[in-house]
Amino acid sequence: MKLSLAPISYFWSADTIRAFYEQAKDWPVDIVYLGEIICGKRRSLTFEDWMAIAQGLSEAGKEVVLSTMALLEAESELVSLARICDNGSFLVEANDMGAVWLLTGSASESAAGLVPFVIGPHINAYNTHTLSLLAETGATRWVMPAELSRSDLSDLQREKPNAIETEIFVYGRLPLAFSARCFTARAHNLPKDQCDFRCGEYPDGLLLETQEDQDLFTINGIQMQSAGLCNLLMAVGELTELNVDVLRIAPQIQGTEAVVHAFRDILDGNTTATAALATLPPPGPGGWCNGYWYGNAGIVWE
Numbered sequence: 001m002k003l004s005l006a007p008i009s010y011f012w013s014a015d016t017i018r019a020f021y022e023q024a025k026d027w028p029v030d031i032v033y034l035g036e037i038i039c040g041k042r043r044s045l046t047f048e049d050w051m052a053i054a055q056g057l058s059e060a061g062k063e064v065v066l067s068t069m070a071l072l073e074a075e076s077e078l079v080s081l082a083r084i085c086d087n088g089s090f091l092v093e094a095n096d097m098g099a100v101w102l103l104t105g106s107a108s109e110s111a112a113g114l115v116p117f118v119i120g121p122h123i124n125a126y127n128t129h130t131l132s133l134l135a136e137t138g139a140t141r142w143v144m145p146a147e148l149s150r151s152d153l154s155d156l157q158r159e160k161p162n163a164i165e166t167e168i169f170v171y172g173r174l175p176l177a178f179s180a181r182c183f184t185a186r187a188h189n190l191p192k193d194q195c196d197f198r199c200g201e202y203p204d205g206l207l208l209e210t211q212e213d214q215d216l217f218t219i220n221g222i223q224m225q226s227a228g229l230c231n232l233l234m235a236v237g238e239l240t241e242l243n244v245d246v247l248r249i250a251p252q253i254q255g256t257e258a259v260v261h262a263f264r265d266i267l268d269g270n271t272t273a274t275a276a277l278a279t280l281p282p283p284g285p286g287g288w289c290n291g292y293w294y295g296n297a298g299i300v301w302e
Contacts, residue, residue, distance in 0.1 A: 001240060002031060002247070003028065003031070003264060004029060004031035004032070004249065006169070006172065006250040009037065009250065011038075012044065012203055013200070016203075017053075020256075021056070024062075029062065032062045033066075035050055035067040035068070038178075040072070040080065042197070047080065054066065065092065065118055066091070066092050068099040070178055071180070071222065072096065073180060081099060081102065084099075092118070093117070093120045094123065095121075100119075104137045118140065118167075119134055120143055121146060122145075122178075125144075127156070128156060128160050132161055134164075140163065140165065142160075144166065146292060149295040150242070150294065153166075167245065168232070168244050168246070168247055169248045169250070170232040170263065171233070171250060173204075173205065174226035174289070175225060176226060176298075183224065184206055184220070185198060187219060202219075204253050205220040207227060227285070228288055229252075230289055231280075231283070231290055232290055232293055233262060233263065233273055233276055234290075235290070236266045236267065237273070247263055254281065258280060261279075262279050288301045
């Protein structure tokens with residue numbers, strides 16, 4: 001089974017991003033997803049910068065995938081999307097149907113046939129009919145939406161097209177929703193168009209509590225995430241039995257390397273899940289969660 005690094009969800013500086021991926025070259029991950037997926041205003045790196053990082057990771061033996069944004073709102077974002085889909089060197093993760101249309105559109109004009117791509121977690125692929133349709137257009141891997149359970153996965157694994165791989169989100173704050181509004185700007189009483197890039201002040205997002213002081217969500221610009229870190233470390237055995245191909249880990253500002261090694265050690269049979277759990281960095285105020293996996297409220301930790 002392979003390990004992947006999801007694209008960075010937060011607004012980190014260019015130097016921080018470069019340093020992160022320079023370190024990741026030596027981590028036991030097989031696949032690295034790159035790019036800005038949240039907000040088109042976040043431009044720490046240019047397209048050329050991302051391609052340079054991609055080339056370096058590829059030379060280090062990693063499979064590189066360029067990820068597209070989940071919610072596009074401006075003409076400039078469509079231009080960026082087209083450049084990613086037409087990059088000519090690396091696989092693309094489509095996070096909205098516009099990206100799928102561009103990828104299949106380019107295929108229809110190509111003598112080479114279908115352009116392979118990955119179905120990102122923000123496309124609502126909830127049944128085998130959808131997976132079959134997307135496979136017919138060139139999809140070679142799908143990332144299961146985080147809110148589906150192990151029971152859902154079991155059903156889908158039995159009936160999905162054989163040619164399509166399955167990737168599961170196993171660690172990190174769950175991607176829950178997107179909005180045209182910017183939650184971080186609103187928290188600072190700023191309009192979205194004059195946000196002052198306040199999201200850059202929160203490298204792991206801004207925790208949102210209820211009036212009863214319960215950790216509820218994490219604000220990340222226009223995205224809402226879970227307060228707690230999804231952690232399926234204890235479910236690696238089940239994931240193996242369900243013939244999952246890739247386990248996805250979301251980058252955090254601290255501790256990502258330790259998480260990667262914990263999952264790799266379990267997969268390689270070097271440790272038990274219980275022992276590996278003790279090596280993970282503290283999850284922070286929101287704790288851990290895994291409720292969706294068991295068919296419960298996502299906020300629950302079992």
